[in-house]
Amino acid sequence: MKKNLVISVLMTIATTILLGIIYPLVVTGISQVLFPKKANGQFIEANGKIVGSRIIGQTFTSPGYFHSRPSAAGNGYDATASNGSQLGPTNQKLVDRVKGDVAAAQAENPGTPIPIDLVTASGSGLDPELSPAAAAFQIPRIAKARGISEAQTRELVAKHTENRQLGFLGEPRVNVLELNLELDKQFPGTKQAMTQ
């Protein structure tokens, strides 16, 4: 008993040093050498500023930008408070929230049912992506707000649509931040127009 207690203490210390300190630091060191961009969060620069991480979503509300999914992370896309809505399927709050978002979205595309991911909160609250259907739904609004053609917008969406990984894994998706940055880059003159 006493012998095994002594071993317990020594074993906790020794394995903490090996598995709790050396292991993560070695992995950090190798990652920083082999994959410096990915290990640090894939930041994107635009106009000399760091404007975000490629894989962390942001809120967009003006009509000329593609809107991200609803977010339950803090005040919306708060990357220090990742979370989903935690609303159950029969919760009236969920039904009401979706109804409100559906009404707002239908004002721009009357009569079209809303792609479900556009009106549901993601798991992380930081989902950087939309389904191609949710992006397509927004094309008429973007084109109108920016004064460009729907075909031009559709082309951009297609360019930023990522297919299933290795041809079969996951789902096709569109990166919202990259798509919006590309909109600003390709049609910079329209940016002012769209903010009224």
Place this chain on the structure above:
Amino acid sequence: MTANGWFQILFFLALIFLVTKPMGVFMARVFSRERTFMDPVLRPIEKLLYRVTTVDENHEMRWTEYAVSMLLFSLVSMIVLYLMQRLQGYLPFNPQKFGAVSPAHLAFNTAASFTTNTNWQAYAGESTMSYFTQMAGLAYHNFVSAAVGIALAIAFIRGIARRQMETIGNFWVDLVRACLWVLLPFCVVGALVLVSQGVVQNLRPYDKVSVVEPQQVQKLDPNGKPVVGPDGKPVMDTVTEQTIAQGPVASQEIIKEFGTNGGGFFNANSAHPFENPTPLSNLIELFAIFTIGGGLTYTLGRMTGSPRHGWAVWAAMAILFLAGVTVAYWAEARGNPLLANTDQRVTAMQPGGNMEGKEVRFGIANTALWATVTTDASCGAINGWHDSFTPLGGMVPLVNIMLSEVIFGGVGAGMYGMLIYVVLAVFIAGLMVGRTPEYLGKKIEAYDVKMAMLVVLVFPLVILVFTAISSVNGFGTSSIANPGPHGLSEILYAFTSGAGNNGSAFGGITVNTPWYDTTIGVTMLAGRFLMIIPMLAIAGNLAQKKYVPPSLGTFPVTTPLFTVLLIGVILIVGALTFFPALSLGPILEHLLMGIGRTF
């Protein structure tokens, strides 16, 4: 449901099938102390560890000493984790200057949670834990609690395999070899592969970026409630920056899955893009969850000299896995009928279905698959919130935990949990043919069955008693986030997850309260240690027995008939115990959802 979705699910199962034998052979060699290709590197580290910790590697333990060593180690390392959280303000690697984890009941709950391989999280990682606590406290326990589980499973297998012996191995040697040979090499490689997909691995302070479009938002107080001005209107704030939480995530992510721990670095766990950025990282993490559990079935077969028995157990697991994933995928793909004017159809352009709480890159198939896998095993990591699943979709993870997580199972824990069911199955078969039951040449007698029943009874006892108390008292019901039958599901899930050492949750429930932190903490400890001790007692008892050669009356444990009987026992024990509770929770909610009722 789509053909592609099913292809992804079956592709995953095929990978697990392929890894079972090599992993099983490897573990059998490691714990029989045979040579492996990693010996030249690892053997010197192992010897050094024994020297500094005064372990005699040739000492053999009876089951009682094995149990005491395991308990002492768990106790000491749990106290260290508690202190580390309370003192984290004074410790290094804390760029966000987080103070002590408080209140004390939260630190206790977390220490109990990580020591028992549960990884129930009543805290949000990115706003509570320093990098030091994450690495040396939480990720460390991911390693050792998994290694303890593997050691125990191996000890049980030795109990079956050994004849007329008093001992079942040396706990310290099994622990060290599980860490060094099984866990560490896979994690080093796996972590780097995850980084290549975009899982972050750094020690930076949280980064601030200038968002593309500044937003007017309601100002929130530190508790996340909107701040109201003197005029009664909410105070608005202009957000121009986004603060992005960072950390040594990949090194923790991989052991979190490989050791079936499940405690996320971030609050959103594997739904967070920094923990699980791509469909490929998702597949790797899923693969890691089942690898050891699958491999152990082959280890069982090999160490007991009956590989076909190992495969018969594997088949029972695979069938139950497919049953679970089918229901979850079907239910989630059908979507939520209460959401009017939404397009939930599956098309080439969208996954459709119930997307609340799910990520676009995973869609329905991969989220339903994950929910099934994480609860078949005692992992508890999530890539979509179970609380927002449809009632029947959410019932699948709940039922999986209620069946004691024996479907490939938690590392080690799944194997010894399954062996308890095997003992019962063999016993019931023996009753049916009217002979003393035998299992791989050992007579199963009254003592073994009593101990097995103890394991089977403790589990529902803690779950149902605490759920009952919580659902009729204000201190329990005030934590509910989703009213109606769903509220009962939340409470039931919390205690089931704790007792099963799973760690996933119906996450809406507020569990950082004195009542839940304490009772779930106790539940986790009971669910781990009150199971292990009777289990080790069986192992010690079996090791002492004489070998009885199989005869005509022996019920063979290598046939499809055995697989069917085993599945039957698992389902009957689980269903009889929990069906009443399930019918008041998810089943009732499903029926009410069908007639359009909301709460």
